[in-house]
Amino acid sequence: SPHEAFALVKLGVRNGNRYVEVGEDKTSIKGTSSETKYPPEVTVPLDITPKQKGCTYTAQGGAIYILNTFSAKPKSTLLPGEYALVLVGGQMVFDFGVDKQ
Secondary structure (H helix, E strand, O other): OHHHHHEEEEEEEEEEEEEEEOEEEEEEEEEEEEOOOOOOOOOEEEEEEEEEEEEEEEOOOOOOOEEEEEEEEEEOOOOOOOEEEEHHHEEEEEEEEOOOO
């Protein structure tokens, strides 16, 4: 799902550094698993629309993935501040700022 593949989050600034608190751990008899979660107050709602079907990818072990192309834009105008587009559970982060006009 594209909603699980990336997120747009508003970053805090402390001592000139951008940051966001993330994470959720779950512990059970089977062990600990972690999942990337962002607090609702920093998550920017997105309109996500499919643009085109992509290619099919077969991973080691035989899992099949279809790589599609999507368009994502904020549902409302971004206020001035610091933001990050986070892909695939935090493996890729593109941070940027919105200046006052």
